[in-house]
Amino acid sequence: MNITVEEVEHVAKLAKLNLSKEELSTFPGQLDSILGYAAKLDELDTEGVVPTTHAFSNQNAFREDEKKESLPRNKALANGPNENGEAFVVPKIL
Amino acid sequence: MNPYELSIAQARKELDNGTLSSRELTTSCLDRIKAVDDTIKSFLLVTEEEALQQADAADKAIAAGETAPLCGIPLAIKDLLCTKGVTTTCGSKILENFVPPYDATVIKKLKNEGAVLLGKASMDEFAMGSTSENCAFAIPDNPWKEDYVAGGSSGGSASSVAAMECLGSLGSDTGGSIRQPASLCGVVGIKPTYGRVSRYGLVAFASSLDQIGPLNRDVTDAAMMMNAISGYDPRDSTSVKQDVPDFTASLTKGMEGMKVGIPAEYFTDGLDADVAKVVENGIRIFKDAGAEIVDITLPHTEYCVAVYYLIAPAEASSNLARYDGVAYGYRAEDPESLEDMYRRTRSEAFGDEVKRRILIGTYALSSGYYDAYYKKASQVRTLILQDFQKAYESCDVIVSPVTPTPAWKKGTHAGDPLALYLSDILTISANLAGIPGISVPGGFSSDGLPIGIQLQGAHFREDVLFKAAYNLELGTGLANKCPEL
Numbered sequence: 176m177n178i179t180v181e182e183v184e185h186v187a188k189l190a191k192l193n194l195s196k197e198e199l200s201t202f203p204g205q206l207d208s209i210l211g212y213a214a215k216l217d218e219l220d221t222e223g224v225v226p227t228t229h230a231f232s233n234q235n236a237f238r239e240d241e242k243k244e245s246l247p248r249n250k251a252l253a254n255g256p257n258e259n260g261e262a263f264v265v266p267k268i269l
Numbered sequence: 270m271n272p273y274e275l276s277i278a279q280a281r282k283e284l285d286n287g288t289l290s291s292r293e294l295t296t297s298c299l300d301r302i303k304a305v306d307d308t309i310k311s312f313l314l315v316t317e318e319e320a321l322q323q324a325d326a327a328d329k330a331i332a333a334g335e336t337a338p339l340c341g342i343p344l345a346i347k348d349l350l351c352t353k354g355v356t357t358t359c360g361s362k363i364l365e366n367f368v369p370p371y372d373a374t375v376i377k378k379l380k381n382e383g384a385v386l387l388g389k390a391s392m393d394e395f396a397m398g399s400t401s402e403n404c405a406f407a408i409p410d411n412p413w414k415e416d417y418v419a420g421g422s423s424g425g426s427a428s429s430v431a432a433m434e435c436l437g438s439l440g441s442d443t444g445g446s447i448r449q450p451a452s453l454c455g456v457v458g459i460k461p462t463y464g465r466v467s468r469y470g471l472v473a474f475a476s477s478l479d480q481i482g483p484l485n486r487d488v489t490d491a492a493m494m495m496n497a498i499s500g501y502d503p504r505d506s507t508s509v510k511q512d513v514p515d516f517t518a519s520l521t522k523g524m525e526g527m528k529v530g531i532p533a534e535y536f537t538d539g540l541d542a543d544v545a546k547v548v549e550n551g552i553r554i555f556k557d558a559g560a561e562i563v564d565i566t567l568p569h570t571e572y573c574v575a576v577y578y579l580i581a582p583a584e585a586s587s588n589l590a591r592y593d594g595v596a597y598g599y600r601a602e603d604p605e606s607l608e609d610m611y612r613r614t615r616s617e618a619f620g621d622e623v624k625r626r627i628l629i630g631t632y633a634l635s636s637g638y639y640d641a642y643y644k645k646a647s648q649v650r651t652l653i654l655q656d657f658q659k660a661y662e663s664c665d666v667i668v669s670p671v672t673p674t675p676a677w678k679k680g681t682h683a684g685d686p687l688a689l690y691l692s693d694i695l696t697i698s699a700n701l702a703g704i705p706g707i708s709v710p711g712g713f714s715s716d717g718l719p720i721g722i723q724l725q726g727a728h729f730r731e732d733v734l735f736k737a738a739y740n741l742e743l744g745t746g747l748a749n750k751c752p753e754l
Contacts, residue, residue: 191590205625230703231464231728251596
């Protein structure tokens with residue numbers, strides 16, 4: 176395989192990351208070696224094998240729809256980098 | 270003997286006899302931290318005041334006859350477990366100032382027993398790493414050898430126990446992050462069955478693989494801590510409703526009737542000669558204890574690193590999408606737009622390894638590649654799980670090395686992430702299969718570095734692991750063995 180700088184930039188955009196010049200010079204090669212190594216899996220025939228997403232398969236975990244105490248607003252806002260006492264403040268969207 | 274040198278079980282007796290108070294024990298640990306942590310760097314935060322308050326409360330409870338197995342015992346907590354009112358950074362600049370408004374379930378359980386929490390232990394950023402060198406704040410040293418890695422990602426949890434700064438700690442294990450640092454630092458570390466211990470309040474890395482477990486100076490202490498933290502929790506939908514036995518009841522001498530499996534695939538050419546020797550000695554101990562040794566095969570072992578380094582980054586890229594600078598954590602200054610805020614926040618505050626894994630995961634999940642990478646890896650994961658299911662038809666416990674080599678010098682793998690990933694080959698399978706695994710000190714390399722032995726068991730058979738681990742410990746005589754500092 177051969178991962179290009181453009182591909183890394185595209186993936187970085189999807190992941191909402193800006194990459195520095197230095198990162199753009201090291202990441203493509205590193206990603207290439209890691210994903211190239213992962214291509215080892217192609218040696219195996221997995222036709223018809225059911226994928227495992229959880230080793231211990233749980234059924235859906237339902238609970239009763241009960242009213243419970245929740246975090247008070249001031250506590251929920253306490254870690255906000257910018258909040259006005261009622262909500263988190265972010266740059267204008269519209 | 271200084272109080273900090275006691276095992277949990279020894280301290281328990283003294284606390285209950287009244288020959289030692291929790292305040293004395295806690296003060297002894299805090300003094301030890303002051304004496305050694307400038308060099309060992311196990312802790313990102315020491316909560317002295319809170320610890321002494323908890324110690325006093327424990328002393329009162331003990332005096333009133335309301336004791337519990339961990340009451341008054343000073344412990345360290347990996348800094349990815351939410352502690353109410355106490356900063357929880359996950360080793361990352363992005364959570365540098367994050368103060369959780371609630372306790373993780375395991376923390377709540379420790380507090381309910383009256384345990385004393387000394388502070389937060391160093392770790393690789395978001396638990397991504399095998400040396401703790403990816404921590405944004407302080408990189409722990411191996412207490413056995415200066416300038417050597419403590420392992421990771423639960424490096425501080427392991428070094429704090431080995432350096433006798435605490436009597437035990439909690440870590441987390443996604444691909445070996447408890448067992449590997451335990452092995453490199455010469456302590457006991459167990460990754461329980463997936464679902465055995467609630468993950469509620471654990472900062473998520475790869476949710477289908479993460480599991481919390483204790484690190485201790487002997488097997489008995491590990492069993493005591495597992496008793497305290499195990500059990501179903503409605504707040505974690507993946508925790509499993511399964512009875513929790515008293516794990517200390519498994520600590521009995523003799524392994525008659527037990528079958529110990531040796532997987533050929535774990536003993537390859539890349540294995541360090543000292544490591545091989547230590548594990549061979551462990552196998553002899555099992556034989557002497559009456560166990561039957563059987564050869565088993567785990568044919569898909571060679572694929573586990575490839576599977577892991579697709580699945581774990583894929584889950585991480587999704588889990589770490591939440592760090593957007595909106596509701597908590599770091600936010601870039603003066604953002605021009607929402608998009609600019611997201612991108613600069615994440616770029617400025619995530620470290621290299623985290624970015625690398627987010628990129629790998631995003632790539633593996635992206636349009637056109639999903640089937641080739643994520644789906645393929647999930648299918649091979651099934652084959653790895655089936656290998657273990659088949660193996661446990663002919664044995665009770667699987668013995669192997671934990672890591673191919675003892676600890677190495679800091680900076681060894683800089684710039685070559687794949688080389689470091691490959692050192693995880695012996696621990697990753699347990700996470701992919703969801704089975705429990707434990708690292709028990711087995712011996713030392715020719716230059717004095719500790720070497721652990723790994724035992725892996727069937728789902729929810731930690732009791733079997735503890736029995737084997739206890740017998741191994743009796744044979745090596747390495748319980749509570751710590752370096753001179």
